Amino acid sequence: MVFHRLTLLSACIQRSSNLFIRSHQFQIYKFTPRRQFSLTFRNQRGDRPPPSAKNAEKRPKVKLSFNELGRLFQLAQHEKGRIGCAIVLLFLSSGVTMSVPYFLGKIIDMLQTYKHDELRTRLKQMTLVLVGVFAVGAVANFGRVYLILTTSQRIIKRIREQLFNSILRKEMAFFDKQKTGELVNRLSSDTEVMSNAVTQNISDGLRALTQSVAGVGLMFYISPQLALVGLTTVPPLAVGAILFGRYIKRLSSKVQDALAQATDVVEERFSNIRTVKAFSKEEQEIQLYNQRISDVLKLKYKESLAYGVFFGMTGLSGNLIVLSVFYFGGVSMSQESLTIGDLSSFLLYAFWVGVSISGIFSFHLELMKGVGASQAVWSILNENHNEKLTFIGENQRTIQGEALTSALMLRDIIFDSVSFRYPTRPDVLVLDNLTLRVPGGQVLAICGSSGSGKSTLAQLLLRFYEPQSGKISIGPIPITDMPLQWLRTNIGTVPQEPILFSSSIYENIAYGYPGPLESAQETLLKPKVLEASNTANASGFIEQLPEKYNTKVGERGAMLSGGQKQRVALSRAILRDPSILVLDEATSALDAQSEYLVQEALEKIMVNRTVIIIAHRLSTIIKADQIAVLDKGRIAEQGTYAQLMNIENGIFRKLVATQTMVDVDVGA
Numbered sequence: 001m002v003f004h005r006l007t008l009l010s011a012c013i014q015r016s017s018n019l020f021i022r023s024h025q026f027q028i029y030k031f032t033p034r035r036q037f038s039l040t041f042r043n044q045r046g047d048r049p050p051p052s053a054k055n056a057e058k059r060p061k062v063k064l065s066f067n068e069l070g071r072l073f074q075l076a077q078h079e080k081g082r083i084g085c086a087i088v089l090l091f092l093s094s095g096v097t098m099s100v101p102y103f104l105g106k107i108i109d110m111l112q113t114y115k116h117d118e119l120r121t122r123l124k125q126m127t128l129v130l131v132g133v134f135a136v137g138a139v140a141n142f143g144r145v146y147l148i149l150t151t152s153q154r155i156i157k158r159i160r161e162q163l164f165n166s167i168l169r170k171e172m173a174f175f176d177k178q179k180t181g182e183l184v185n186r187l188s189s190d191t192e193v194m195s196n197a198v199t200q201n202i203s204d205g206l207r208a209l210t211q212s213v214a215g216v217g218l219m220f221y222i223s224p225q226l227a228l229v230g231l232t233t234v235p236p237l238a239v240g241a242i243l244f245g246r247y248i249k250r251l252s253s254k255v256q257d258a259l260a261q262a263t264d265v266v267e268e269r270f271s272n273i274r275t276v277k278a279f280s281k282e283e284q285e286i287q288l289y290n291q292r293i294s295d296v297l298k299l300k301y302k303e304s305l306a307y308g309v310f311f312g313m314t315g316l317s318g319n320l321i322v323l324s325v326f327y328f329g330g331v332s333m334s335q336e337s338l339t340i341g342d343l344s345s346f347l348l349y350a351f352w353v354g355v356s357i358s359g360i361f362s363f364h365l366e367l368m369k370g371v372g373a374s375q376a377v378w379s380i381l382n383e384n385h386n387e388k389l390t391f392i393g394e395n396q397r398t399i400q401g402e403a404l405t406s407a408l409m410l411r412d413i414i415f416d417s418v419s420f421r422y423p424t425r426p427d428v429l430v431l432d433n434l435t436l437r438v439p440g441g442q443v444l445a446i447c448g449s450s451g452s453g454k455s456t457l458a459q460l461l462l463r464f465y466e467p468q469s470g471k472i473s474i475g476p477i478p479i480t481d482m483p484l485q486w487l488r489t490n491i492g493t494v495p496q497e498p499i500l501f502s503s504s505i506y507e508n509i510a511y512g513y514p515g516p517l518e519s520a521q522e523t524l525l526k527p528k529v530l531e532a533s534n535t536a537n538a539s540g541f542i543e544q545l546p547e548k549y550n551t552k553v554g555e556r557g558a559m560l561s562g563g564q565k566q567r568v569a570l571s572r573a574i575l576r577d578p579s580i581l582v583l584d585e586a587t588s589a590l591d592a593q594s595e596y597l598v599q600e601a602l603e604k605i606m607v608n609r610t611v612i613i614i615a616h617r618l619s620t621i622i623k624a625d626q627i628a629v630l631d632k633g634r635i636a637e638q639g640t641y642a643q644l645m646n647i648e649n650g651i652f653r654k655l656v657a658t659q660t661m662v663d664v665d666v667g668a
């Protein structure tokens with residue numbers, strides 16, 4: 001009978017041992033998909049991976065600094081109550097889990113000790129008690145899981161809000177350096193890793209810690225000698241697991257880099273699909289992608305080999321523990337110092353201890369990942385590179401005695417000895433002590449060869465960048481003294497290649513409305529949108545679309561033609577009724593009809609505004625009140641068309657002669 005039960009128990013333990021191994025695998029694999037996903041773009045430190053896998057060796061190591069750890073834990077500060085409740089529930093549910101082996105041992109002993117009616121009565125009582133205990137465990141578990149998951153999401157939401165807010169307020173130089181994909185990755189993936197490190201991970205880690213402490217305690221309680229036998233394998237296993245963890249960490253970093261390279265191909269090719277197709281490079285791109293994913297597969301083979309060896313070894317040592325516990329346990333049973341129930345409980349506790357220890361390793365790994373991800377997020381959240389966004393207050397109506405009105409903005413714009421280099425390219429002097437007066441209320445065409453700095457002038461006027469020396473004023477007021485938002489609200493811009501949002505035409509035009517959209521009443525806004533699109537000669541084509549103003553324009557406005565996009569962008573710019581309009585003309589020629597419509601619209605909106613046109617078309621230039629020619633970072637010539645054409649060997653004359661400018665017959 002005893003032998004039969006031992007055989008049963010042996011089968012049960014073999015299952016437990018397999019479960020133990022699978023559970024180990026689960027504990028480690030559990031994080032793998034998320035790691036792969038999040039690290040596709042990011043290495044351990046949270047940086048975008050370097051382009052070659054070779055460089056991966058040089059990545060900085062994450063060291064657990066208490067400051068960083070402290071800052072990470074501060075994320076959970078607002079959620080103390082919820083996390084506290086979750087921890088109490090965690091202790092309760094862990095207590096229930098850890099009581100299972102104890103009760104199981106008791107039942108086995110009961111089966112051995114009692115017979116017939118007595119056994120039935122006792123079994124009934126025990127079952128009733130256990131139903132109650134398990135019900136409490138289930139409720140506690142439900143509460144813990146619900147609280148932890150919702151808290152995690154609340155923390156993610158809070159960091160995302162902060163991060164998005166911080167990113168949007170950065171100056172342009174920040175965006176010149178950062179890759180969009182990387183910022184998106186910080187917002188989506190890193191925030192999740194960080195939040196997980198201080199919620200789910202804390203919960204899992206605490207459970208692992210309490211269960212291993214309780215498990216070891218109970219093992220010693222049942223049989224100190226057997227506990228020592230069982231636990232002798234823990235230190236070598238721990239060393240093995242740490243070494244294995246390090247190896248896997250290195251290997252998986254390489255896997256992540258290889259994956260990132262494969263993803264880079266996908267990202268870039270998808271976003272430039274028109275170029276790929278136009279050059280018929282589909283085959284070449286498929287091969288390139290296949291090569292990249294083959295690199296991933298090779299590394300995965302290595303990883304699989306390592307996992308195989310490790311789990312083979314842990315499986316073997318797990319079985320050896322079982323064997324030794326059986327042997328020593330059997331000896332103790334023969335000396336009647338241990339019951340079969342105790343032995344069963346003991347083995348189950350040993351199983352839980354094993355699972356929990358692996359949980360502690362995972363906790364450490366996740367915490368490291370959280371710290372790694374947080375470093376990049378903290379550096380964005382640091383106040384560096386923020387724009388000085390000053391919102392105009394109710395009482396601020398004047399600057400230096402001048403009323404903040406559109407009349408002020410209609411005064412001359414003066415660039416006074418402005419020198420400028422882009423922060424990302426400090427070796428190139430784009431504007432060299434440039435002085436320019438833009439007459440208020442008139443149209444100034446700026447021309448010059450490609451790359452001479454025409455668009456840069458507009459960027460400085462909008463204060464996307466600050467000049468290294470010199471100043472820009474409107475009337476007597478330097479633009480640096482004006483509230484930034486007010487300055488920008490009074491300047492309408494239409495870039496060379498307008499980019500629209502993927503929403504409807506109506507929403508794209510309404511985007512020009514100064515102030516928060518929700519505060520603008522629909523009834524007031526709609527006529528303004530219609531009027532703006534009329535002025536910009538956009539209403540004609542919009543009305544012909546099946547869904548008119550509700551037509552979705554596709555990503556970046558891809559569903560509209562170049563001329564249509566320009567007119568929607570023009571509508572958006574004039575909706576805000578700006579005193580200053582900056583138009584960067586498209587370098588490529590529009591068809592004659594579009595060209596005519598754009599030109600006609602421009603003539604309508606030029607009235608009572610200062611207009612700066614970064615001009616590429618001779619037709620526009622001829623109509624301008626003044627023309628400024630930019631050359632070698634300075635204004636080389638300024639005057640009317642007739643005046644500039646009269647300059648012998650003049651730059652403007654040469655520009656016209658070499659037909660650098662697009663000439664379109666607007667009367668067509």
Ligand SMILES: Nc1ncnc2c1ncn2[C@@H]1O[C@H](COP(=O)(O)OP(=O)(O)OP(=O)(O)O)[C@@H](O)[C@H]1O
Nearest residue numbers: 176422424425430449450451452453454455456457
């Ligand atoms: N964000 C930037 N970061 C670094 N350099 C820049 C940046 N934008 C422009 N540049 C450089 O500054 C110089 C002036 O560029 P800008 O765009 O003002 O020329 P442009 O006269 O408007 O040219 P185009 O007529 O071809 O549009 C160029 O050498 C360009 O490469």
